[in-house]
Amino acid sequence: MKSNRSTFFGRYRALLLAIGLFFLVAVSIFAFNYGLSVQLAIDGARVKDAGAIRGLTQQHAKAILSLSHELAAGDMIQTSQAQLSESSLALEEALARSLTSAKAANVVSELELLAKFEKFWRPLAEISKSVERREHPDQVDVQLALTKSNANNVRLMQLADDLTQMIESAAAERTRNLGTMQAAAIALALASFLFIVFYTLRSLRRSDRVAELARAETEQIMTTVREGLFLIDRAGAVGSQRSMHLEKIFPGSMPPGAEFLQVLASLVSDETLKSAREYIGLLFNKRVKVALVKSLNPLQRVEITADEQQGKPAVYLSFDFHPVFSDQQEGVAAVLVSVVDISQQVALERELERAEERSRTGMSLLVSVLENDPRVVGTFLAGAEASLKEINEELRLIKAGPGSYNMLINRIFRIVHTTKGEAAALALHTVTRQAHLFEETLSSLRKRLDLRGEDLIAVATSTGELLEELSKVRGIVDHLGAYAGGRTDESSATGEDIHHTMQRIQRLTLAVAADLGKRVRVETSLTDMDTLPDAFRRLLKEGLPQLVRNAVAHGIESGNERLQAGKTAEGSVRIEVRRGETGVLELEVADDGRGIDAGELRRKLVDSGRYQEHEVAAMTVREVIATIFQPGMSTADDVNEHAGRGVGLDVLYSLVRETGARIKLVSTPSSFTRFILQWSPAL
Amino acid sequence: MTSRLMIVDDSNTIRNHIARLMVDSRLPGIEIVGLAGDGRKAVEMAGRTRPDYITMDLTMPHMDGEACIGEIAKLLPDARILVVSALSDKATALRAIAKGAHGFVHKPFSDETMIQSLLELMS
Numbered sequence: 001m002k003s004n005r006s007t008f009f010g011r012y013r014a015l016l017l018a019i020g021l022f023f024l025v026a027v028s029i030f031a032f033n034y035g036l037s038v039q040l041a042i043d044g045a046r047v048k049d050a051g052a053i054r055g056l057t058q059q060h061a062k063a064i065l066s067l068s069h070e071l072a073a074g075d076m077i078q079t080s081q082a083q084l085s086e087s088s089l090a091l092e093e094a095l096a097r098s099l100t101s102a103k104a105a106n107v108v109s110e111l112e113l114l115a116k117f118e119k120f121w122r123p124l125a126e127i128s129k130s131v132e133r134r135e136h137p138d139q140v141d142v143q144l145a146l147t148k149s150n151a152n153n154v155r156l157m158q159l160a161d162d163l164t165q166m167i168e169s170a171a172a173e174r175t176r177n178l179g180t181m182q183a184a185a186i187a188l189a190l191a192s193f194l195f196i197v198f199y200t201l202r203s204l205r206r207s208d209r210v211a212e213l214a215r216a217e218t219e220q221i222m223t224t225v226r227e228g229l230f231l232i233d234r235a236g237a238v239g240s241q242r243s244m245h246l247e248k249i250f251p252g253s254m255p256p257g258a259e260f261l262q263v264l265a266s267l268v269s270d271e272t273l274k275s276a277r278e279y280i281g282l283l284f285n286k287r288v289k290v291a292l293v294k295s296l297n298p299l300q301r302v303e304i305t306a307d308e309q310q311g312k313p314a315v316y317l318s319f320d321f322h323p324v325f326s327d328q329q330e331g332v333a334a335v336l337v338s339v340v341d342i343s344q345q346v347a348l349e350r351e352l353e354r355a356e357e358r359s360r361t362g363m364s365l366l367v368s369v370l371e372n373d374p375r376v377v378g379t380f381l382a383g384a385e386a387s388l389k390e391i392n393e394e395l396r397l398i399k400a401g402p403g404s405y406n407m408l409i410n411r412i413f414r415i416v417h418t419t420k421g422e423a424a425a426l427a428l429h430t431v432t433r434q435a436h437l438f439e440e441t442l443s444s445l446r447k448r449l450d451l452r453g454e455d456l457i458a459v460a461t462s463t464g465e466l467l468e469e470l471s472k473v474r475g476i477v478d479h480l481g482a483y484a485g486g487r488t489d490e491s492s493a494t495g496e497d498i499h500h501t502m503q504r505i506q507r508l509t510l511a512v513a514a515d516l517g518k519r520v521r522v523e524t525s526l527t528d529m530d531t532l533p534d535a536f537r538r539l540l541k542e543g544l545p546q547l548v549r550n551a552v553a554h555g556i557e558s559g560n561e562r563l564q565a566g567k568t569a570e571g572s573v574r575i576e577v578r579r580g581e582t583g584v585l586e587l588e589v590a591d592d593g594r595g596i597d598a599g600e601l602r603r604k605l606v607d608s609g610r611y612q613e614h615e616v617a618a619m620t621v622r623e624v625i626a627t628i629f630q631p632g633m634s635t636a637d638d639v640n641e642h643a644g645r646g647v648g649l650d651v652l653y654s655l656v657r658e659t660g661a662r663i664k665l666v667s668t669p670s671s672f673t674r675f676i677l678q679w680s681p682a683l
Numbered sequence: 684m685t686s687r688l689m690i691v692d693d694s695n696t697i698r699n700h701i702a703r704l705m706v707d708s709r710l711p712g713i714e715i716v717g718l719a720g721d722g723r724k725a726v727e728m729a730g731r732t733r734p735d736y737i738t739m740d741l742t743m744p745h746m747d748g749e750a751c752i753g754e755i756a757k758l759l760p761d762a763r764i765l766v767v768s769a770l771s772d773k774a775t776a777l778r779a780i781a782k783g784a785h786g787f788v789h790k791p792f793s794d795e796t797m798i799q800s801l802l803e804l805m806s
Contacts, residue, residue, distance in 0.1 A: 271774070278777040285781075291803050292765065292786020296773050 015199050022192040029185045036178045043171035046101050049094045050167050053117070054160035056091035061153045063087055064128060068146045071139060084132040088125060095121070098163070110166055117159040120152045228339030231324065232260045234284055239334070249341040251304055251315060260337070267304045283323050286331045290323055297321065301342065316346040361430055362476075368427040369476050371507075373500055380426055381474050384419045388467050391415065395460050405451035410631060412459060413442045414651055416466070418542065421648070425508040425545040434469040438462040498540070502526060502575070505544050509573055512552045519570040520556055526577045535659040536585045536679050540577070543655050546648040547589040547675050548573060555593030555673050565670060567592065583680055590674040596667040598624045625665060629653040686805055689717040689734035691725040691751065692767065693743040697790070701738055701767075701797060708798050722746025726754045734762060736804060739784065741768040741775055749779045756783025765804050767792070 009016070063084035070077045095114070102110040127145040131137045218241065222229065228246030231239035240256040254263050261277055268276070275298035282288045282296075294300075299319035318340045326333035369377050391412050398408055420435035441462050445455055506522045513520035532540075556562075556571035563569055576588040598621045605611045605627060616624070631650040656663050656677060664676040688705065692698045698718045705713050716732040719725035723745040729737065737755065741748035752764055764784040766776055776787050788800045 275774050275777055278774075278781060282777065282780055287783075287785055288780060289786040289803055289806075292788070292800055293780060295789055296776050296780070296787050298773055298777075 012203075015196065015203070018192050018195045018199060022189060022196060025185055025189040025192060029182065029189060032178070032182055032185060036175075036182070039174060039178070040171070042101070043167065043174070046098065046167045047164060047171065049098045049101070050160060050164035052094045053091060053098065054157060054164060056087045056094060057121075057153065057156045057160055059087040060084065060091060060124075060128065061149045064131070064142070064145050064149045067131065067137075068142050071137065071142050077137070081132050081137075084128055088128055088132065091121070092125070107166075107170065110163065110170075113159060113163050113166065117156060117163070120155050120159065124148050124152050124156075226340075228337075230254070230337055231334045232280070232337060233334050234332075236260050236280070238263075246339060249315075249317065249339060268299075268302055272298050272302060280321065280335060283321055283335050284332045301346070313343065313347070315341065316343045318342045365428065365430055365473060366476055368429070369473065369480060372426050372504065374477055374480055376500070376504075377426060377428075377473065377477055380422050380428075381470055381477065384422070384431075385467065385470055385474075387415045387419065388463050388470070391463050392460065395456055395463070398456070400453060402449060402451045405453075405456065406446070406449070408456075409442055409445050409451070409459070412463075413439065413446065414631075414654065416442065417648070418651055419466070421545040421549065421651075422542070424511070424549070425504055427507060427511065428473055431466070431469045431473060434466050438466050498526065498532060498537075498577075501540055501544070505548055505575065508545055509548045509552055512549055513556070513571075516553060517558065518552065518556050519559055520552055521570050521572050523572065523574045524576070525574070527579065532585070533679075533681070535661070536587075538659055539587060539655065539661055539677050539679060543652050543677060544575070544587065544589070546652045547587075547677075548575065550648050550675075551589055551591040551593070551673070555591035555595075557594050561594075565594075583682075585679045587677040588674060590672060592672050595669040595671050595673050596625055596628070596665075597669040601625065601627065625667070629663075685712045685714045686736055687714050687716045687732065687734040688801075689719065689725070689729060689732060689737045690715065691719045691722075691737060691743070691748070692740040693720050694740070695720070697740070697767070704794055704797055705801075708794075710798065710802070720744075722748065722751035722754075725751050726758065729755045729762070730758055733759060736801070737762055737764045738767045738788075738801075739764050739779075741766060741772075741779055749775065749782055752779050752782045752784050763804050765800060767797075 063080050067077055067080040067084060069075075070080055095117070099111075099114055102114055124145070127141070127148050131141050131145050222241060222243045225243045226245055227243060228249055229243035230241065230246060233239065236259050238254050238256055238258050238260050242254065242256070246254065252263050252267055254260070261273060261280070264276065265273055279293070279296060279298055282293060283290060297319070299317070301316060301318055304315045304317050320338045320340075322336045322338070323332040324334040324336050325331075394408060394411075398404055416435050416438050420432055420439065423429075423431035423435060441458050445451060445459070448455075502524050506524065509520060509522045551573050552571075556573070557565065557567075559569040562571065572592045574588070574590045576586075576590075578586050578588075580586060601624050602616045602619075605616050605624070606613050610627075610630075611619075629649045629652070653663070655661075659679065661677050661679040664678065665674070666676070667673040690698050690701050692701070698720070702715050702718065705715060716734050717728040719728050721744045725737075725739070725743075726746065739748050739752060743751070746754075748766065748768065752766075755762060755764065766779050766784045766787045767790060768776055768779075768787070769790045780787060786800060786804055788796060792800075
């Protein structure tokens, strides 16, 4: 405040001095006028006295003359005597006043003149006194007075005239001087007044110019800046100054004085609006550190939905808020809002994400193909593509009727499931995912008994999509084939090394375990694997993936479950291929998981509606366990990529039958499960 | 003059991490006066140790951060509170700050972010 005051006096010093001078001069003029009027009154009185002296001199002379005539004629003399006495007294008084005022004014010439008058008057006054008081004055005395009066009268008159003239001219002189001074004072007052007016106008014009410059600058900024800028006050009202860019990017209208959040209400979700209200409230709170809450800004990136913009691409805006402090107000006076259109940026980010996703998928596919023997991938592709094309053909030729539809769907399901298993074993995740989606479509159809022709459209579409994924893999394999000089010759693909198959299976086991959040150790034991018949190779290639998936998904428990059961957190899956004494080939997959609980299985059989309670009760343990090889039977509680469809063991069972093998199952609840596939030429 | 800091988080790892960060960064004059793992303990400890600064998690057992901030703001009106929480729920964080906190840092945070935020809180 102190500095404000000093700058105020500094800036307006000249103006304040001029105003002070003006007042001083005005007061002086008034004082002057007052003095002048007093002086004029005094001068007037003196002139009047001087005139009176002249008149009284004459009156005195006349009274003496009358007295002389009346005395000679013997008339009554009292009147003349009284007149004489009166004029003499009045003259004395006037003379005394003139003397006093002359002494007060200290005018020497006037005093001299009065002294001369006195000199001529005094003898006359003495004589007239002796005449005027006596009842019968002496004729001689009257004659003497008359003679004296006649002798002095002219002189006295002359002196009185001179006095009058002298006083008058002195008064006139003084009046002239005073007038000049007054004129000068008025001129001075006028000058200071003019200065005040000039100075004020000049200051006004200067501050107007500064304000105009500032306004022009603000306007330049507001029209040029590539951001929407405006202020909102404590009440949430929008200020009058807004940048021009705001209109371009903000889809609604934001007139000055409008409530910001109300304008926003129709453009963002209720939840965002609520958060925005709370956030802006915080910015006005002096306690909150603005730099420390920036990340909570709910409008940092907001999709604006304007009704009239339907069909246009989404608009994304970014609002930034800065508190504005002011000298006049305690705390935050307003909040400066800056708005930027980030739609392009968002679109670019999305495009980048998509590109990254594509390249990730492409890369993972490439890595998968590279990790595998290209010939194996080629064989897989050829088989899967052939099966899917067969599906297409059958979909085209199928005879109408729910029965045949259901049969076809079940057949397709097994094909898709096998494809998924093989793709997973080859770590072709994109194919696995697509096959899984296909399965979901199929399983919803499988549950229905009223299938119609149009339901198969979805199956045809999914078939096309899965073929599409396969063709992407085919593209990569072909590219690699071109580099490797045509190594993807299909005819040689059947000879995959058994050790290579085992590596693949090991990878699959670990991948399935990782997907399900389980920890698994895989052990393999292979003996005498030099010459394997094709049928057994097929069991390894198609059956083994199903068996290990089954072991990890159904057998091995979660880490917590295992610890509670007193086991190690890490489960174990053992894969063994061996040749028995009688030349029987055996493939065994054993896990130390939860085993198969016949009681639990009985409950599931009833719950799934496949069997009545009494039917299940009548079944032997062996019969109950055998149901797990039935189509659509699963012991998993929910469906994921690896379990829950009840297809895996169904597929295995078909495979075992097709290859002429035998299947053995040994299990103890809470302890282990062992699947053994046996094959011998004799069988 | 030392600044008394209390760290409130239900994760032992986060508590120790912030505490270690304060020791390693050698910020002058910061004294860690308490580590609390839930809201109820935090209020009790705040009353006893009277910290100047508090880092506060939001999701905690017994008493959540929002309620805890309300209690501490009543108990120690001059204490400055920094909410340290996952950004997934902005609305909760906003409410917590309205209750009496001063700033927000989202988990996971870098060491630099945490130190800068604490300096900003103390400025």
